[in-house]
Amino acid sequence: MIFPVVMAGGNGSRLWPMSRELFPKQFLSLVGNGTLLQNTLTRLDGLDSAAPILICNEEHRFLAAEQLRQIDLLDHNIILEPVGRNTAPAIALAAQTALLRDKDALLLVLAADHSILNAAAFRQAVTAAKPFAEQGELLTFGIVPSHSETGYGYIRRGKQQGDAFSVARFVEKPDAPTADSYVASGEYYWNSGMFLFRADRYLEELETHRPDILHACQAAMGSTQSDLDFIRVDEEAFKACPSESVDYAVMEHTERAMVIPLDAGWSDVGSWSALWELAEKDSDGNISQGDVIQHQSRNTYVRAENALVATVGVQDLIIVQTKDAILVAAKDQVQNVKTIVNELKAADRTEHRLHREVYRPWGKYDSIDNGSRYQVKRITVKPGAKLSVQMHHHRSEHWIVVSGTANVTINDKKQMLSENQSIYIPLGSVHALENPGKIPLELIEVQSGPYLGEDDIVRFEDRYGRS
Known part of the structure; x- marks a missing residue:
């Protein structure tokens, strides 16, 4: 049986301001209808x-x-890494984990943040690789290059x-002349980072080439804990x-590495220019997502989250508007967006880490206004969900029900509120x-209060294991 293994780490800093540390690109809807993570899984259908x-x-x-x-596809099947x-x-x-379920398990290792436009061609490549993997070979999927990269x-x-x-x-990232020669030869493929091999064979190779990694992981799996839909390792x-x-660790050292060519419209969605390449364009080469008006503009990508964005007479630009940030970049300079992220970190700002709208297991909140001693949030709680039983040392709160x-429980006193009703929660x-x-x-x-940070929350009970 094939066990898809989806690697969902990373923060995708080159897709800032949409991608943030607490909401990275694999959880965003950037190509097609679903998120990159969801698309990675649904293309396995069949x-x-x-x-x-x-x-x-x-x-x-x-x-x-939530996305699974x-x-x-949520079935107590998320392994949490304590550290990367x-x-x-x-x-x-x-x-x-897979070997506990099937001694002959095959692992199909995938990144959660890639895009593949031709899912059928991808499934055909997996099917072609399967007999080799069953025989003990370690397969990687090589992308047929469309250009020198x-x-x-x-x-x-x-x-x-x-x-x-x-x-x-395997070859490291080349310079431009070397990349040209690779593509011209027809003997080279892009390294996709996707693999298919038997679980036991992978562990055998790890024992041979990196036993220190294997033994640490065996120790980590020797004391796991179940927590809701999560598996926590030691x-x-x-x-x-x-x-x-x-x-x-393995692929560059094993004597049984094989490559299956894959020509399926693959992209690692590594930059805003990559998204411009993937998306459908108008007659002027423009892409408009959200409330956008473009006039006499060419080859420009504009994404508007919650405001009108208009362009006049521009070309080869990337413009991305979110609730708390706007990026304007030359299309050939977008690889340097991560330098902006580094500057935000150095300045101890928050825009690299979280959006104005923040998701929680019970729903979400949007910080719509704030000042020196006040903050206003729009809170959405999912049906049947409950926030933790908590208290604050530095702030009081007013809640007004919109719909x-x-x-509401305050100091063991319960009260039901409906639309247009409000309540005060004392400090x-x-x-x-x-x-x-x-x-x-x-x-x-x-x-309202002298300190309004999220760390001023003392949790007493929490159904999501955060207390």
């Missing part, structure tokens, strides 16, 4: 595969769970064996694991908010 194994970090766990729930240790250890965790690593093919080739060598054991990619029904009081209804609860929260 393959004979088990439920996916998703690997992500602690901060993204509820985002990942939306496509009916790159792909080789992550795959080792997944391999051990210096931003990817390359794989040189060796002797052909049916639909696959032996791997002659934190101290995993922290002791070296950080290494699967390429460096839906709120079950220091223990309180909770629940939506007992069947529609989302919308309310406005007005906070």
Whole structure:
């Protein structure tokens, strides 16, 4: 049985301001209808595969769970990494998990943030790779290059064996003349970072080439804990694991690496210019998403989240508007967007880390206004969801119900509120908010006090394990 293993780490800083540390690109809808993560999983429809194994970090766990729930693939199948240790250890965790379910498990290792336009061609490549993987070969999928590219690593093919080739060598990102020669030769593919191999064979290769990684991951899996839909590994054991990619740890050393060519409209969605390449354009080469008006503009990508964006007489620009930031960049300079992210970090700002609208397991909130001693939020609570039982040392709150029904508890006193009703939560009081209804609860929260940070929350009870 094939077990899809989806690597959902990373923060996609080159797609700022849409991608943030707490809401990275794999959870965004950038290509097609679903998010990149959801599209990664739904393109597997038609393959004979088990439920996916998703690997992500602690901060993204509820985002990942909600997106799997939306496509009916949530089944206690999310492994949480206490810290990032790159792909080789992550795959080792997944391999051990899959072997508990099937001693002959095949791992189809995928990145959560890639786009593949031709899903049928991708499934055909997986099907072609499967017999080789079952025989113990370690397959990687090499992207047939559409142009000379210096931003990817390359794989040189060796002797052909049916639909696959032996791997002659892996090559680091080349300079432009070298990339030109690779593409002209017809012997090189882009390294996609996607793999298919038997779980037990991967662990055997890891034992041979990087036993330190294998033993640390075995220790981490030796003491797991179940938490809602998550599998938590032993934190101290995993922290002791070296950080290494699967390429460096295994694929560049094994004698049984093979490559399957893949020509399916693949992109790693690594920049805004990559999104311009992927999206459908008008007759002037423009892309407009959201409330956008373009006049006498050419080859320009404009994405508007919640405001009108108009362009006049511009060309080759990337313009992205979110609720709290606007990016304007030359299309040939978008690889440098991450320098803006680094400047935000250095300035101790928050725009690199979270959006104005923040998602929580119970719903979301949007910080619509703030001042030196007040903050106003629009809060949405999902049907049946409940915020933690909590208190604040430095702020009081007013809640005004806009729509839906709120079950409010203040110091053990319960009260039901409906539309246009409000309530005051004094500083220091223990309180909770629940939506007992069947529609989302919308309310406005007005906070006041000398300190309004999110860390001024003392949780006493929480159904999501955050207390």
